[in-house]
Amino acid sequence: MKILAVIISILMTNSCSPVKNKLKFNKGPQAIIYKTKKNYDKLVPVILSEDKSKIVSYPHPSDVSIDNKFLYPTKLNKGYLLDNKGINKNVAFLNITYEEYSKLKTTPSLKELFSMILDKDPLTEIYNCGNRYGHKNLITDINKMINDNKLNKCKCLKNEK
Numbered sequence: 021m022k023i024l025a026v027i028i029s030i031l032m033t034n035s036c037s038p039v040k041n042k043l044k045f046n047k048g049p050q051a052i053i054y055k056t057k058k059n060y061d062k063l064v065p066v067i068l069s070e071d072k073s074k075i076v077s078y079p080h081p082s083d084v085s086i087d088n089k090f091l092y093p094t095k096l097n098k099g100y101l102l103d104n105k106g107i108n109k110n111v112a113f114l115n116i117t118y119e120e121y122s123k124l125k126t127t128p129s130l131k132e133l134f135s136m137i138l139d140k141d142p143l144t145e146i147y148n149c150g151n152r153y154g155h156k157n158l159i160t161d162i163n164k165m166i167n168d169n170k171l172n173k174c175k176c177l178k179n180e181k
Contacts, residue, residue: 036176043150043173051155052103053096053162053174054146057139060113061092061101064121066133068110072140075112075133079105081124090118097163100145109177112140145181147174 064084067077084091084105093101114121115138128136149171155161165171 036179043154045148045150045175046154047151049152051149051152051158051162052107052146053100053149053166053171054093054103054107055099055101055144056113056142057144058142060139060142061095062090062117062119063113063138064116064118065105065107065111065113066137067108068112068140070110072110072112075130076110077106078127078130078133079121080127081122084118084122090122092118094159096159097166100162100166102159102162107146109143109146111143112137113142114138143178143180145179146177147171148177149174 064079066075066079068074069076091104093103093105096102114133114136116136127133149155149162149165152158165173
């Protein structure tokens with residue numbers, strides 16, 4: 021009986037619903053959308069290990085922009101953001117903006133980067149909405165899913181609702 025109660029409890033706390041009407045999740049750059057607890061739009065993301073004890077991926081200062089344009093997330097409807105940098109559910113944000121970070125001559129050490137983490141658990145929601153090139157118009161398609169409450173077409177990676 022206790023096992024059944026634990027299973028029901030786990031199912032109730034995980035509000036990610038099964039993927040319906042699957043999008044194209046083939047290889048290639050994925051359309052990752054998310055919401056954060058606070059506004060971290062201009063802050064540099066890093067990826068932490070599952071236990072959030074170390075940084076496993078981080079950008080070089082030259083990797084936060086392309087052609088002098090910063091890779092800020094794209095604002096979507098209802099407070100969602102489209103990732104343009106390569107985040108996942110283990111993202112953390114540093115206390116430094118893309119602009120400030122891009123001016124660094126060298127990448128800080130892992131110890132320095134870890135000490136710069138502002139929030140180790142900033143996401144309230146994150147979804148993989150399939151291959152970026154599998155959409156006719158990425159922004160329009162995703163905004164329509166958001167507006168129509170059809171994010172169940174995407175793979176839910178985290179949802180604290």
